[in-house]
Amino acid sequence: MREVAIIGVKNTLFGEQWDRSFRDLVVEAGVGAVEDAGVAGEKIDSMFVGNMSGGQFVEQEHIGALIADYSGLAKNLHVPSTRVEAACASGGLALRQAICAVASGMDDIVIAAGVEKMTDVPASKASSALAAAADREWEGIMGATFPGLYAMIARMHMHRYGTTSEQLAEVAVKNHFNGQFNPIAQYKNKITVETVLNSIMVADPLRIFDCSPITDGASAVILAPADIAHEYTDTPIYVKGTGQASDTIALHDRRDITTLEASVVAGRRAYEMAGLGPKDIDLVEVHDCFTIAEICAIEDLGFAKKGEGGKVTQQGETAIGGRIPVNTSGGLKACGHPVGATGIKQAVEIAQQLRGEAGKRQVDGAEIGMTHNVGGSGATAVVHIFSRNR
């Protein structure tokens, strides 16, 4: 298996982009990443695109070909392009597939992109499309919503470990604070615990400020074999580990409602491949689709003991400058959550941090970073570990 490096990255703006189409967004991200890497189109061997639901959001399937076409890679070059879907983990999985393509020796230069255009449908339709990531026949039919499923995780976490609404709110407060330093973030406004606690209830105990927003956006990274990465960039970011795991589609079938076992196992696989552990990680982008999800994630990945995720957040350990900075990009909460793009955006953030290009949100001396992307209520998780050193 060959070692793999990221040689180019690009995010579009994240937010409500009424003037930009699905294909506008992903072409901007793809071309931006190609320019960042300084690689010619003729060199590109293949592309993988994470997209959850072009079918429901913009009534478009056959996403891989569409994007290759409008990226100028189809008509003359006929670059193979594959859409990857695993609900909100689509981007992370597209990245993993791209890594596998390079690591196997099959391809050299590969684009991993992610895109979602969510505001072309009303919010109710967007929520319904997202609900398809749960079990439609046995959860959705009973009136389950995504905030509802994560609210049931939160309720159990509070009951068992004494986690409080204030601790949940601290996740949103931190991520909004970080978001103000990220030029692409959907929300750049600071909020307080009171902002969260006074916001409207969505699914008790989760309020609107506990939830990530609906977002348009796209992200892309360019991968190359580590041996030739220096031909393209002075600061390649090396992929040290990748792990993916599946769990039951429905929340009710999980062994433990407060643990995303897919996160635990994907994390363990990535740690083992990298030969690293939680103490070696300098910063992590986790899948905070809801505030409780970040608390579970830092526990499941080994950054806090089970049940203490809320406490360590409240104590500032996950802030920039803390013991383990979490979601320097603003996370899904403040940076925004275009579901198919999120997993790639996380890798872009880590690459920028490890290159030392993260501006006011830079984690000093960051050398090793992790991304954690979840599909649905935890039926898919994908974890990557990156390093600035080979």
Added chain:
Amino acid sequence: MSVPRFWRKQIARYNLVGTYCKACNEYFYPPRNLCPTCRREGEIGEFKFNGNGELVTYTVIHAAAEGFEGQTPYVLGIVQLEEGPRLTSQIVGDPKEMHIGLKVRPVFRRLGQSGERGMIYYGTKFVPA
């Protein structure tokens, strides 16, 4: 949900009919045709649950799923049946009376409707026992 899609599982939804693995003595609701423990080794049979159980966790939903707008606020919960399997359902009753560990029993209720003129579908919700 289309008529055939609902109709296929009508007995399971109306009468809490699930399955069990004769080799592992493990019970499944929603029904499964393959045991996740022994996979192809065991023999799967039908099993009718009496539906008595306990509330594992719950939420009170204020922002409704599509088609449930008229029902807010409604209680959604995970119920563990006496034989072990867990399922997601609505709990009918005062949200203030809900708590983890609440004993519940099944009731036959209207779940929803496909659009204004579509099929009305029924199934199993739960009430405090």
